[in-house]
Amino acid sequence: MTHLSVVGCGNMGGALLQGLARSGDHTLVGCDIDADARAAVADYCETTDDLAVAAEADYVVLAVKPDTVSDILPALDLEGDQTLISIAAGVSIDYLDDLTDAKIVRLMPNLNAETRNMAAAVTGAVDDTVRALLDEVGEYAEIEESQMDIATAVNGSGPAFVFYLIGAMADxxxxxxxxxxxxxxxxxxTFKGAAETVLQSEKSIDELIDAVCSPGGTTIEGMELLWDSDVEADVGAAVHAAEDRSREMAAEFADE
Incomplete structure (x- = not known):
């Protein structure tokens, strides 16, 4: 049974707590100074506004705004046998290392953790316990820290882009x-099923598209329009805009 605390019970911290609580295999603590945030996760874990209580966990998830990390992390006063899992966007391992003695993992999850369909990118001191925790709430990729900005855009910001596309199809x-x-x-x-097909199939994206398109049928008519449009470039531009902002945020912390 893993003892894990989440400092910051907003959207992402709350999603992780909700997803991990489903197994019933962990001791979970949600820490936040906001009473409403604590109330939102009270059905999934013990709650507290005391950092000292959160700091008792073996694995501590830091799910706070990047500009508060320099105040909160030293106050946690974690030790070398503990693991910090930071989801603060743009905050590097080097920056975190100056503020804590704990082993450091950087994680970029997404809100789909609450339904155990999360896509996550992870780097740093990733051990088997961290891998098992991530397995419980979705799929993950272990990457180099230099790839965190693009991962932040693809899977961190990506749900919003997918929600937009779902909305367009529904409209x-x-x-x-x-x-x-x-x-x-x-x-x-349709998005859910298509995504699961991509994950389970050995076919490429193009091969899967071809499998849906019958000559002279309905799908090929729509695909011809998409292939002739700027949709692919526009989606790519949205991803790279998010990537650029992540890089800017990282540079701001590097300059401190």
């Missing part, structure tokens, strides 16, 4: 007569 359904709930269900489930 098209509504325009042609489906009610809003029907259209949203069909669009969202």
């Amino acid at each position: 098209a359904g509504v325009d042609s007569g489906l009610d809003e709930k029907q259209a949203e269900t069909l669009a969202a489930q």
Whole structure:
């Protein structure tokens, strides 16, 4: 049984607590000074506003805004046999290392952790316990720290981009007569099923597209329009805009 605390019970910290609580195999603590944030996770874990209580855990997730890390992490006063898992965007391992004696893991998760469908990028002192925790809440990739900015964009910001695309498909359904709930269900489930197919199939993305497109059929008509459009470039530009902002944030901390 892993003793894990989450400091910062906002959207992402709360999603991790909710996802990990489903197994019932861990001692979980949520720490936040905001009473509403604590109340939001009270069904999944013990809650506290005391950093000293959170610091008793073997694994401490730092899920706070980057500009508060320099105040909160020294106050936790973690020791060398503990592991800090930081999800503070743009805050490097070197920066964190100056503030704590703990082993350091950098994690970029996403909100899908609450449904155990998270995509995460991780680097640093990743041990088998960290891997097991991540396995419980989704899929993950171990990467180099130099790749964290693009990972932040692809899987960290990515859910918002996917939500946007689901909304666009659902709106098209509504325009042609489906009610809003029907259209949203069909669009969202289609994305869910397509994503699972990508993960489980040995075929490439292009091969999977070809498998759906019958000559002279409906899908090829839509794909021809997409291939002739700027959609691929626009989606790529959105990802790179998020990547650039992550890089800017990292540079701000490096200059401190």
